[in-house]
Amino acid sequence: MDSGKTFFGHPRGLATLFFTEMWERFSYYGMRALLLLFMVAPATSGGMGFDDRTGGAIYGLYTMFVYLLALPGGWLADKFFGLRKSIFYGGCIIAMGHICLALPSNETFFLGLLLIVLGTGLLKPNISSMVGEIYPADEQVKRDAGFSIFFMGINSGALISPIIVGYLGETINWHYGFAAAGIGMIFGLIQYRATENYLGTAGLEPTRLADPQQQQKREDSIRVGLWIISIALIVFVALLLTKVIAIDPIVFAGASGLVISIAVVIYFIYIFLFEKLDGDEKKKVFAIFLMFLITTTFYAGYEGQGSSLNLFAKRYTERTFGSFVMPASWLQSAPSFFVILFVPVFTWLWSTLAKRKLNPITPIKLALGLIFMGAGYLIMVGASEIVFKGAKPLPTWLVLTYMFHTFGEICLYPIGLSGVTKLSPKRLVGQMMGVFFMALALGNLFAGLYAGEFNDEAITKDPSLLTVLFGFIVKIMFIAGAIVLVFAKPIRKLMGNIQ
Incomplete structure (x- = not known):
């Protein structure tokens, strides 16, 4: 510099x-x-x-x-x-x-x-x-x-x-x-x-702490902790590699989702009971809890890009053009392309609407994120109908789906991230950001688990199963979006003076 x-x-x-x-x-x-x-x-x-x-x-x-x-x-x-x-x-x-x-x-x-x-x-x-x-x-x-x-x-x-x-x-x-x-x-x-x-x-x-002795004690304790964790990981990996112990990924994944969900609920209960929040802070923290639920729901759909939608691209999408077979993974570039293309557009849109005092309130933008996600999967229902008829849909179906998903993320992710930082009591900002990332973690886990339902053998026997699986996500997203829309004003009141 x-x-x-x-x-x-x-x-x-x-x-x-x-x-x-x-x-x-x-x-x-x-x-x-x-x-x-x-x-x-x-x-x-x-x-x-x-x-x-x-x-x-x-x-x-x-x-x-x-x-x-x-x-x-x-x-x-x-x-x-x-x-x-x-x-x-x-x-x-x-x-x-x-x-x-x-x-x-x-x-x-x-x-x-x-x-x-x-x-x-x-x-x-x-x-x-x-x-x-x-x-x-x-x-x-x-x-x-x-x-x-x-x-x-x-x-x-x-x-x-x-x-x-x-x-x-x-x-x-x-x-x-x-x-x-x-x-x-x-x-x-x-x-x-x-x-x-x-x-x-x-x-x-x-x-660093002001007291050098306290600082040294902290460093020593962290150093010891890192050694203990490292040794425990080495022993754990060795036991797995030698097959002394075995882990069922499906059971472990399901248990992880349950444990994290319960931990988040207990954490919020603890915050309300023991952090001595005033009335305004309690409302804002409850608004963050609602954002956690909305964000988890959204990313359970969004992260299907690397799982269920990736499987659809590999198994059911027409990727042969002449003598060239397009890798299914190439379609994973579409969301980033749309982010680069449309973030400036949405930034301009929100700015223009704000100047005219028409900028949607935060809960409306969160609801739009869920609705765009549902619309993306609705496109996949149409693509699934083509599979049901015995043909393969073109990649454009997935590209359109990713475009709508990107619209949803642009509406939800930066708004949610900014909202958490603004709503959190100053002494809890770091912890609340951690909760926000836990929502992303849970969304990723749920997306991976749901991808397991896209069993190729079962879908080969009954192609209509694809329509059912994607249709279920559509229902979840649209219902969740509608609920947020209905309660947009009460949620906005919880946010107090935060825009």
Whole structure:
């Protein structure tokens, strides 16, 4: 930053973070595009040969833990490693995970998933925090614009990854695809180290206590805790690899969803009873709880992109054009394309409506998110009717579905994220953001579990099952959207002076 160099008028360090995040998302979305397809592919084609229920459960657990581990990952950065080291260490662990996945072995496959989850939990929350750290406190407007540029980095990686990783994985060798995703992460690490000096002093140190002795005690206790957790993980993995213990992914996934749901309810009960909230704070925290329910419902549908909709693309969509067979994973690039295309449009729309005092209130936007999600799956009901008639629908059906899903996410995700930060009592902001990410984690898990219902054998016998499965999601989204619309004004009152 001291060199005077800039990145589109922003601190040069933004470019360092932009490209690191771009390659990390290249890694993540490459995995997202291939993972379930690889697990349910027959062993004769190089896949793992899992049934749909098992594959869906493992996929749901993987994506769930990616979001859940962002909470301890952020805490470790704040208290022990600092942001800078956390980003680098996380990227290294992700790269090691991909090296494991590149090896054709069931044992290294699960070890690779574990490493990627741990690394992503350490990198993902902290690189976003670093974006805010590189701006002076008096440059809030430029800081917001910087996050918008950073957001484009996320979607750039997500856009190109399924095309490259998907082609290598589906058409040449599954493990080549996983290796390519890992090479992307290594590119990100190299440029991060090469340009790290542009970050100045931002994120070099964790938050320290005023008392040096207390600080040392905290560091020692965290260090001991990390050693204990690391040893426990090594023992656990060793027991799994030697088949001393076995885990049923379907049972474990279902139990995880139940445990997390109960934990969230208990947490909110605790907040209401013991955090000494005043009347206004109680209303706002209850509004956050409602947002949690809405967000979980939305992402249970949205994350079908990497699971049930990915299976539909692979098994039932017409992907042959002349002599070329399009990889099913290529369609995973559509949501990011639409994000890049339509975020400026929606930003302009909300701004224009606000000037005319017509900007929808927050609950209306949340309801629109659910309704757009339902509309997307309604398109899939139409595509399923084509399958029922014995034909294959064109990819345009899925592309349209992803477009509506993107509209829904644009309405819901930034509004929900901003709403939680504004509604939370200041002393609970970090915890409430953790709850928001738990909603995303649960949505991912439910999407993976529901993908298990798309059993190819059962659908081959009765193609109308596709219509029933997608139709169920349509009903859930439309009913949930209607409920939020009906109670929009009461929910708005709970939010008090928060716009």
